[in-house]
Amino acid sequence: MSFWEYLGSRHQQLLADAARHAxxxxxxxxxxxxxxxxxxIVTHRTEWAGNLATRTSSTITAVPSxxxxxxxxxxxxxxxxxxxxxxxxxxxxxxxxxxVVGLRGVDPALVEAARGIGMSRPMRLLRIxxxxxxxxxxxxxxxxxxxxxxxxxxxxxxxxxxxGNEIFRGLxxxxxxxxxxxxxxxxxxxxxxxxLFDAAYALLGRLTIPRRSRx
Numbered sequence: 001m002s003f004w005e006y007l008g009s010r011h012q013q014l015l016a017d018a019a020r021h022a023x024x025x026x027x028x029x030x031x032x033x034x035x036x037x038x039x040x041i042v043t044h045r046t047e048w049a050g051n052l053a054t055r056t057s058s059t060i061t062a063v064p065s066x067x068x069x070x071x072x073x074x075x076x077x078x079x080x081x082x083x084x085x086x087x088x089x090x091x092x093x094x095x096x097x098x099x100v101v102g103l104r105g106v107d108p109a110l111v112e113a114a115r116g117i118g119m120s121r122p123m124r125l126l127r128i129x130x131x132x133x134x135x136x137x138x139x140x141x142x143x144x145x146x147x148x149x150x151x152x153x154x155x156x157x158x159x160x161x162x163x164g165n166e167i168f169r170g171l172x173x174x175x176x177x178x179x180x181x182x183x184x185x186x187x188x189x190x191x192x193x194x195x196l197f198d199a200a201y202a203l204l205g206r207l208t209i210p211r212r213s214r215x
Contacts, residue, residue: 014163014166017165021163032091032092040102041103043100054097060089069151086151094141098139103133105132134208163185
């Protein structure tokens with residue numbers, strides 16, 4: 001069976017796996033973004049705290065992703081839970097690091113001016129600091145997403161959702177007629193999802209970042 005024939009015969013299953021893969025990654029990117037920005041808010045004003053946050057996140061990502069997924073199985077069980085835990089942990093580093101960098105890069109004069117006109121700390125954060133820090137935060141999200149796309153594929157090893165199941169089926173049966181088709185379909189599907197997500201982020205950047213602030 002040719003690759004195109006394989007896609008035609010399995011397109012419904014492939015689309016379902018792609019949808020599960022995209023939903024898992026998107027949900028974990030959202031959680032990692034919320035936690036990463038919160039870490040940036042809490043730590044960016046103190047040099048040692050910001051450095052500790054980024055170094056701790058870097059330490060997590062130094063651990064092989066398959067090992068992290070495997071270590072969570074005895075606690076969370078196989079399936080979706082270890083996938084979510086691993087993806088969220090690995091998504092934290094680029095978002096937290098860029099949140100710290102972005103918030104530290106806000107002009108102190110603007111913050112002082114906002115304080116001078118009576119803005120409270122939360123208002124300064126929401127209306128001045130976070131909007132100005134958004135470009136590097138978005139960059140961190142764009143860095144994290146393709147990385148999580150690849151890690152999500154490994155979650156199929158513990159019955160996680162997504163296109164990794166297609167890849168593992170192909171790798172588990174190298175002698176079968178569809179082994180290459182299965183591995184290739186899963187791999188290309190993940191690449192396509194990563195490109196679609198990045199295109200969406202590029203559009204989001206155009207809509208939310210003033211032209212003069214774009215890199």
